[in-house]
Amino acid sequence: MTAHTDEQRGGLRPGTDAAPLPPRPDPTPTDGTRPDADAPRPDGAGPPAAGRAGSAAGSGRPRGSGAGLGGLRRPLGVGVVTLWLSVIVLLPLAALTVAAFGDGLAGFWDAVTAPTALAALWVTVLVSAIVALVNAVLGTLVAWVLVRDEFRGKRLVNAVIDLPFALPTIVASIVLLALYGPNSPIGVELNATRWGLVVALLFVTLPFVVRSVQPVLIEADREVEEAAASLGASGWTTFRRIVLPTLGPAILSGTGLAFARAIGEYGSVVLIGGNIPRDTQVASQYIQQQIEIDRPQAAAAVSVALLAIAFLTLFVLRVVSSRTQRREERDA
Amino acid sequence: MKVSRGTRLSLRVVALGYLFVLLAVPIGVILWRTFEPGLSEFVASISTPAARSALNLSLLIVAITVPINVVFGVATAIALVRGRFRGRGLLQAVVDLPFAVSPIVVGVALIMLWGAGGWFGALDRAGFQVIFGIPGMVLATIFVTLPFVVREVEPVLHEIGTEQEQAASTLGADGWQTFWRITLPAIRWGLTYGIVLTVARALGEFGAVIMVSSGFPGVSQTLTLLVHSRYIDDHNTYGAYAAATLLMGIALVVLLLMTVLDRKRSDR
Numbered sequence: 001m002t003a004h005t006d007e008q009r010g011g012l013r014p015g016t017d018a019a020p021l022p023p024r025p026d027p028t029p030t031d032g033t034r035p036d037a038d039a040p041r042p043d044g045a046g047p048p049a050a051g052r053a054g055s056a057a058g059s060g061r062p063r064g065s066g067a068g069l070g071g072l073r074r075p076l077g078v079g080v081v082t083l084w085l086s087v088i089v090l091l092p093l094a095a096l097t098v099a100a101f102g103d104g105l106a107g108f109w110d111a112v113t114a115p116t117a118l119a120a121l122w123v124t125v126l127v128s129a130i131v132a133l134v135n136a137v138l139g140t141l142v143a144w145v146l147v148r149d150e151f152r153g154k155r156l157v158n159a160v161i162d163l164p165f166a167l168p169t170i171v172a173s174i175v176l177l178a179l180y181g182p183n184s185p186i187g188v189e190l191n192a193t194r195w196g197l198v199v200a201l202l203f204v205t206l207p208f209v210v211r212s213v214q215p216v217l218i219e220a221d222r223e224v225e226e227a228a229a230s231l232g233a234s235g236w237t238t239f240r241r242i243v244l245p246t247l248g249p250a251i252l253s254g255t256g257l258a259f260a261r262a263i264g265e266y267g268s269v270v271l272i273g274g275n276i277p278r279d280t281q282v283a284s285q286y287i288q289q290q291i292e293i294d295r296p297q298a299a300a301a302v303s304v305a306l307l308a309i310a311f312l313t314l315f316v317l318r319v320v321s322s323r324t325q326r327r328e329e330r331d332a
Numbered sequence: 333m334k335v336s337r338g339t340r341l342s343l344r345v346v347a348l349g350y351l352f353v354l355l356a357v358p359i360g361v362i363l364w365r366t367f368e369p370g371l372s373e374f375v376a377s378i379s380t381p382a383a384r385s386a387l388n389l390s391l392l393i394v395a396i397t398v399p400i401n402v403v404f405g406v407a408t409a410i411a412l413v414r415g416r417f418r419g420r421g422l423l424q425a426v427v428d429l430p431f432a433v434s435p436i437v438v439g440v441a442l443i444m445l446w447g448a449g450g451w452f453g454a455l456d457r458a459g460f461q462v463i464f465g466i467p468g469m470v471l472a473t474i475f476v477t478l479p480f481v482v483r484e485v486e487p488v489l490h491e492i493g494t495e496q497e498q499a500a501s502t503l504g505a506d507g508w509q510t511f512w513r514i515t516l517p518a519i520r521w522g523l524t525y526g527i528v529l530t531v532a533r534a535l536g537e538f539g540a541v542i543m544v545s546s547g548f549p550g551v552s553q554t555l556t557l558l559v560h561s562r563y564i565d566d567h568n569t570y571g572a573y574a575a576a577t578l579l580m581g582i583a584l585v586v587l588l589l590m591t592v593l594d595r596k597r598s599d600r
Contacts, residue, residue, distance in 0.1 A: 030573060081411045082419075084404045085426045088474055092441035093433070095451050099444045126579070138350050145347040149340060157348065159591060160355060166583040168536025170556045174563060174576045178365055179358040186357075203354055235335050264434025266539035267556070271563060284436040284539065291543065300444060303437040310432045 064140065065078025075302050087196040093307075099300035100219035111301035120286035121305060127194060127282070128262035133200040136255040139209025140247065146210070147217040164206050172203050192274025200268040206259050216250040249324045256317040260310050340485065360578070366577040369570070373535040377574035382549040386558040386575075392466070394534045394555065395423075397473045401530050402572070405481025406523065413489040430478050438475050439543020442468060468544035469554070476540055478531045484526035485519050492518045523599045528593060555579055 006023075101108050111117060134330045146158055164172065174201055180190040190196035220243070229240045268285040283306050290299035335343075366374055377383070412423060430438070444450050446462040455462060462468045496518070500510040516523075538556040546552045553561060555575060563572035 036336050077407065078411050080405070081408045082423065085408070085423065085478075088424055088471070088478060089429050091451070092438070092445040092475070096437070096441035124352065138347070141343060142347045142351065145344050148335075149344050151344060157351065159587070161349065161447035162587060162590070163355060163359075163583070165589045166532055168538060168556050168579050168583065169341055170538040170559050171536070171576045171579050171583070174559060174572055175358040175362045175580075177563075178362040178573065185361060199354070203358075235339060247570070260432060264432075264437065266434065266436045270538075284434050286437050287440060288543065291443065296440075296443065296449070303434075303440045306434055307432075307437060310434070314432055324532070330529050 003222055009229040032128040033304050093223070096300050098301055099297060100304040102297050102300070107297060108301045108304070111298040112305045114272075114298070116277045116281070117283075117286055117298070117302050120281045120283045121302070121309075123194070123279070123281065124263050124306075125309065127197045127201065128259050130198055130263045131205060132255045132259040134198075134202060135205055135209045135258045136251055138249055139206070139254060139258075140213050143210045143213035143217055147214060161210050169204060169265070172268040173200060173271040176200055176203060176268075177200055183274065191272050192276060192280055194280055195241050196274070197269050197280060200272050201262045201265055204265060204268045205258035206262065208258040209251060212250045212254035212257070213247055220246050247323055253317055253321060256313055260313045263304060263313075362573055362576060362580075365570070366573045367505055373570075374574050374577070377571050378578050380571075382553065383558060383571075383575060385550045386553045386555045387578075389466075389552070390535055390556075391467075392553045393399050393470055393473050394531055396470050397477060397534050398527060398530055400474060401477055401481050402523065402527065405478070405526065406519070408571065409482045409485040409489055413486055414494065427479050427482050430476055433475075435476060435537065435539025436543060438472055438540040442471055442475070442540075442544055446471065463544050464546040464552070466552070469541050469552070472540035473537055474532045476537055477533045480529040480533065481523065481526035484522045484529070488519045488522035491516075521593060525590070525593045525597060528586060528589050535582055 100111075103110075112121075142161070146154065146161075149286050167175075176196075177191060179186065180188055180196065180199060182189065182191060190199055225242050228242050229235075231239070264284060265282075267289070269282055270285065273285065275280060275281050275285050277286075281289075283302060287299045287302050287306070290296070290302065333557055341497055408423075408427065412420060412427070416528060427594075433441075443463055446455070446468060448456045448463070450456075450463075452462070460467075462471065484513050492515075496514050497510050500514050501507075505513065521544075536556060537554075538560070542560065545554070547557055547561065549561065556579065559572050559575045559579065562568045562575060
């Protein structure tokens with residue numbers, strides 16, 4: 001199972017010669033955001049001061065004649081916005097990080113490598129990787145059918161794709177439980193199994209790949225495909241050699257977002273997952289349990305580990321996409 | 333791409349079959365289970381005192397979150413688009429941060445900051461309860477919905493540029509007049525779209541809210557918490573289905589609004 005998944009994940013990043021994943025998630029990305037929360041940056045320019053410096057430097061430029069909405073260009077507006085984002089977003093995450101390392105680095109490491117914690121993180125990553133892969137294949141397929149195929153009711157199907165984003169996650173959980181749970185009307189009981197987790201996560205992550213591939217497929221140059229076909233390429237060859245490389249970045253970004261969403265998901269798996277430690281307990285459930293039994297340091301440590309995985313995923317995505325963009329610019 | 337009729341049909345069958353099994357059948361089953369005992373049963377289940385107070389609490393949280401997000405979201409968008417200051421890229425990243433954070437982690441982070449043992453624990457000890465109270469639930473909801481208004485208003489601001497605003501101020505309008513008469517009408521559809529997304533997410537948020545709520549029926553249960561507690565604590569499966577159907581109805585309205593607004597935005 002492991003080797004299989006790794007192999008397929010490797011296959012997901014074709015043409016990305018770089019972006020090797022570090023052996024284990026490093027907590028620094030999370031930690032790196034912390035100093036910006038309250039402390040001034042090393043260059044001595046705290047956010048409000050930065051605003052002042054910025055507008056002083058920009059005084060040579062026309063600045064919207066200094067009137068309309070000038071307040072937000074001057075230090076006060078920027079200061080208020082920075083303060084707002086700090087109190088709502090950065091300070092809680094800073095407090096979380098500090099709590100995670102409350103017992104020192106060793107305490108953090110012990111909490112993250114406790115057998116149940118490690119098992120929960122492993123289940124989370126494994127299930128999310130499977131979900132991301134299924135999304136990459138079936139999401140692309142759905143997008144292709146929605147763009148290139150014609151059938152009655154296509155508009156309705158297209159609208160339904162967004163449903164998982166509009167639906168509260170707990171509703172997703174109960175909806176799937178009604179079909180795949182105890183007393184399943186079709187006799188498929190998936191509750192408290194890893195397949196139950198997979199189905200729940202597939203439900204909530206469905207729109208990511210579809211919605212990122214769709215616009216690219218609409219814009220794609222069909223003349224190249226027709227040229228390939230007229231030169232004798234089969235449908236499969238055309239897809240592999242022409243269509244897939246065009247869609248690659250979009251598939252990758254949709255898949256990465258789906259993965260990032262899946263590893264943090266809670267509401268949709270809470271009812272169907274069963275929360276069995278070392279089997280179907282995912283990281284978010286483990287964290288919730290640690291808070292319940294009053295072990296905040298362990299909860300914070302695993303939270304930071306989960307954040308680190310999410311940030312790492314998004315960081316790799318950003319690196320890969322900027323690389324592709326640069327290559328495209330060079331080719332153009 | 334030349335695709336034979338057979339391939340095209342089988343691709344269609346696979347795609348639609350996948351969507352059918354994943355989306356249509358489960359939703360169909362829950363609707364059937366909800367309305368099978370009759371409409372009056374459904375109405376009775378969603379109008380119990382606990383259900384009413386859950387709906388009220390959900391709406392209260394929305395009513396507090398939306399205005400705050402609108403004011404600060406628009407201010408943030410304007411600062412990000414029109415501002416020239418160092419650290420702007422950093423601010424951009426912070427705005428996207430809530431999308432990358434698991435709802436459960438949001439809850440834990442809020443407990444570490446506002447809880448009795450947290451950085452601002454003095455507030456709690458002074459009698460102003462944030463965690464396990466409504467303020468905590470509001471803070472959690474604001475955290476997870478923060479990016480929506482900013483991200484919907486930002487591109488519109490980019491697109492309209494500053495010419496009209498400059499013209500207005502040349503004609504003697506002050507900052508507020510320019511904002512009310514020029515900027516706000518221009519961003520209204522983007523802003524409305526952002527508000528719809530905020531409302532949907534605020535009503536549907538579960539993970540972050542359950543962490544900071546005491547979860548007492550009739551006191552600190554939102555609609556999503558009601559679904560959970562009916563299923564887990566009360567073993568009231570039908571009640572959970574009914575409450576979930578109510579939330580689904582709200583989600584459907586939101587989806588329709590999104591489609592309509594999306595068309596309006598692109599018409600501009």
